[in-house]
Amino acid sequence: MPSVQSLTRALDLLDHLADAGGRATLSELAAASGLPAASVHRLLATLVAQGHVRREAGRRYALGPRLVRLGDVAGHVLGEGVGPALRELVTATGESANLAGLDGDTAVYLAQAPSPHPMRMFTEVGRRVPLHATGVGKALLAAMTPEEVDVLVARTGMPARTPATLTDPAALHDELAAARARGWVLDEGEQEVGVRCVAAPVPRAPTPCAVSVSGPAARFSPAEAERAGPTVVAAAARLGEELAGLPDDDADASGGAR
Incomplete structure (x- = not known):
């Protein structure tokens, strides 16, 4: 479907404003977008x-107040849409399930289904975390080319969050290569001590996303994580189909197959 150029450019400007931290000058936006200042x-x-x-x-210029309502409603709708798949993942693994998306150089949590256990991992929707030190972040990196990973890491660095955090680019590349081969990544307390997480990239999503399950390492053992890997990959595939899907009435309105 052809895009409307002016609309595409306006939406891109909103993204550039968000990437700049919510505020930027006209000249900064012109440089970021490649468009004439006028x-x-x-x-x-x-x-x-x-x-x-x-x-x-x-x-x-700064992001405006109307976006707050849009963001709140979008988050609610997204949660409703992916909630069943995340809850199925909780039932299958017994641990909390999360959906995260790529936001600039970080991962942002978009939705969560909590574990039924009294001791469980809770992640606030909207929280941003580094890519190199989290399961969802490494899953997002695994979906990139090695060259793209190098550019991003050169920009952000690899600061240690815990003693287990990967801080060497070569080690990160080795782990990402293994993750691409098996389809999922493992976070061994690299962001939070005592937490184990399994994550996988979501294929076909309109924007880069990853799904994960996480739990206390004392209960979510390495063997449990190994068994959960294929389950997380399958859930990611289902979520990708849902996020990439186009309702039939939208297809009709655009002149698509009836």
Whole structure:
């Protein structure tokens, strides 16, 4: 389906604003987008008028208040859509299941289904975590090329979060190669001590996503994690189909098959 250029460019500007931390000048947005400053100014004027962007002092632009409502509703709808698949994963593994997406150079948690155990892992939706030190993050990296991983790591570094965190790019590449071969990655307390996590990238998702199960290492043993790996991969495949799916009525409206 052909895209509407002005709409695509406006949405890209919102992404560039988010990548800049929510605020940027017109010249910074022009440089990031590759568009002429005059074109960026016209697009921003429309976004400001709609409340999606607001203008601040010093010729800076910021994400606007209307996006808060959109984000809240989008998060609720996403949670409803992926909830059944995540709950199935909890039933199959007994541990908390998460969906995370790539947000700039970090992973952001989008949805969670909690474990029924009194002692369980809880991750707040909206929390951002580093890619090199988390299961979902390494799953997202595994879906990238080695060259893309090198560029990202050069930008972010690999700071240690726990004594188990991978801090050597060569070791990270070895682990990602093994993950690509088996389909899933393992987080051995690399972000939080005492937590074990199995994660897999979500194929066909419109934006890069990963799904995981995580639990206390005392209960979620290496053997349990090994058994959970294929289950997580299968859940990721189902989630990919759901996230990539197009409702029949949308296909009809665009002139698709009836």
